[in-house]
Amino acid sequence: MTNRQCFESLDRSVRDILSEKQENLQNIPFGGKVVVLGGDPKQILPVIENGTKAQIISASIFRSYLWRHTKKIYLHENMRLKKIAINTYEYKELNDFNNWILSIGNGNAQNNSVSNEDDDPDYHIVEIPDDLLVKSTDNKIKALVDTTFPDFKSNYTNIEYLKSRAILATTNEIVDEINDYMLNLVPSIEKEYYSADSISKCTDTCNDANILYPIEYLNTLSANNFPAHILKLKIGAPIMLLRNLNQSLGLCNGTRLIVTNLGNNVIEAIIITGTHIGDKVYIPRINLTTQGSRWPFVLCRRQFPIKVCYSMTINKSQGQTLSNVGVYLRKPVFTHGQLYVAVSRVKDKQGLKILIENEDGTCGNKTTNIVYKEILDIV
Incomplete structure (x- = not known):
C-alpha cells in the first residue's frame, strides 16, 4: 500500500548520502544497499483519494523505475x-x-x-x-x-x-456504527473526550477562514485515519493507534491495544499486537492535521490518536x-x-x-x- 514516491525518495536520498564517499554509487539503486520489500500484488494498492484506476496503478511500486532492478522471490509453500x-x-x-x-x-x-x-x-x-x-x-x-x-x-x-x-x-461509517453498537454492550462506565479544533495557520489560508468556518463546523468534520471530535471509550474496549507515537515502544500506526484506565489527559492501555504484547503504555493527546479534498483549509485537531476497533x-x-x-x-x-x-x-x-x-x-x-x-x- 506504500506509494512508489516514498521508495523513490528513499532511493534518491540514499544515493546522495553514499555517493559523498564513492561517486559511482550515485548511479546504483539505493546506493548499492540491499532493500527487502514484502507484499502481495493481490492485496490492496496505494490509496489515492478519488483516484482513477490508472492513478492507483501508477502509484504502485510496480510502475516505479526501481521495479526493473528488483529480484522477485515467490513463496509457494503453504x-x-x-x-x-x-x-x-x-x-x-x-x-x-x-x-x-x-x-x-x-x-x-x-x-x-x-x-x-x-x-x-x-x-x-x-x-x-x-x-x-x-x-x-x-x-x-x-x-x-x-x-x-x-x-x-x-x-x-x-x-x-x-x-x-x-x-x-468497507467504509468508516459502517465501522463506526458497529463500534458504537458493541461499545454499548460493555457494562463499564463510558467516558467522552472532546477534541480542540482549529484551522492551521498556513500561508495559503484565507484571512476570513475563522469567520467562514466556525468551531462548531470544524467539530462536525471527519476524515479517513483521523480521530473523531467526540471520542467515546470504556475500560476494556479495544482501540487502534492512528499514528506512529514511539516505534521503540511498539506504538505504531495500526497497533491494537486494550484500554485499562481512563484519565483526563492520558489513556492507559495494554498492547495486544506486534512485538510488545502485554506492555502497559500511556497515550497522550497530540496535534493532528488533515486536509479534505473539498476543504479550502487544513484542519488541526488536538485529540487522542486512537479509534475503537471491535470493527475496522x-x-x-x-x-x-x-x-x-x-x-x-x-x-x-x-x-x-x-x-x-x-x-x-x-x-x-x-x-x-x-x-x-x-x-x-x-x-x-x-x-x-x-x-x-x-x-x-x-x-
Whole structure:
C-alpha cells in the first residue's frame, strides 16, 4: 500500500548520502544497499483519494523505475498445510479454502451465470459458499456480532478473546456504527473526550477562514485515519493507534491495544499486537492535521490518536492475522484486492463469516470482487 514516491525518495536520498564517499554509487539503486520489500500484488494498492484506476496503478511500486532492478522471490509453500497430514479431511478442507481465497485474489472466482457491472473486466460477481454466510431478517449488526463475538458480555475484558477477532467493513461509517453498537454492550462506565479544533495557520489560508468556518463546523468534520471530535471509550474496549507515537515502544500506526484506565489527559492501555504484547503504555493527546479534498483549509485537531476497533475497515485490517473474522458487506468492495484481503485475514474456514446486505435490506449470497489484472500481469 506504500506509494512508489516514498521508495523513490528513499532511493534518491540514499544515493546522495553514499555517493559523498564513492561517486559511482550515485548511479546504483539505493546506493548499492540491499532493500527487502514484502507484499502481495493481490492485496490492496496505494490509496489515492478519488483516484482513477490508472492513478492507483501508477502509484504502485510496480510502475516505479526501481521495479526493473528488483529480484522477485515467490513463496509457494503453504506452511499451515505442511503441519497437517495429507490424507485427512482437515487437509482437504484447508486446501480447498486456500484455493478459493487465491481464486478471489486472481479474479477467477466469478459466477458466470451473473453478468458483471457494465461488463467491466475488473468487476466480477462472486458467489459465497452457504457455510460462510450469516443471514438475518432482523438487526444485521447484531447477527454478525453474535457470530463473531459469541458470549461477548462474559468476555469483554478477556484480552485473548478480543485480540483474535474483529468485524471488517468497507467504509468508516459502517465501522463506526458497529463500534458504537458493541461499545454499548460493555457494562463499564463510558467516558467522552472532546477534541480542540482549529484551522492551521498556513500561508495559503484565507484571512476570513475563522469567520467562514466556525468551531462548531470544524467539530462536525471527519476524515479517513483521523480521530473523531467526540471520542467515546470504556475500560476494556479495544482501540487502534492512528499514528506512529514511539516505534521503540511498539506504538505504531495500526497497533491494537486494550484500554485499562481512563484519565483526563492520558489513556492507559495494554498492547495486544506486534512485538510488545502485554506492555502497559500511556497515550497522550497530540496535534493532528488533515486536509479534505473539498476543504479550502487544513484542519488541526488536538485529540487522542486512537479509534475503537471491535470493527475496522478492510484497508486497515491488511497485515492483521485473526482467528475469527466477520465481514459486513452492506456496501460492496470498491477497489482492487479488498475482498481478497477481507477473506484472507483468518487462519481457517471456521473463523470466517460473511454477511451480504442487498439494496432492499435482505441478505444475499453474491457480492462484487474487483481485480486489476494489469497488476497481476506485471508481477
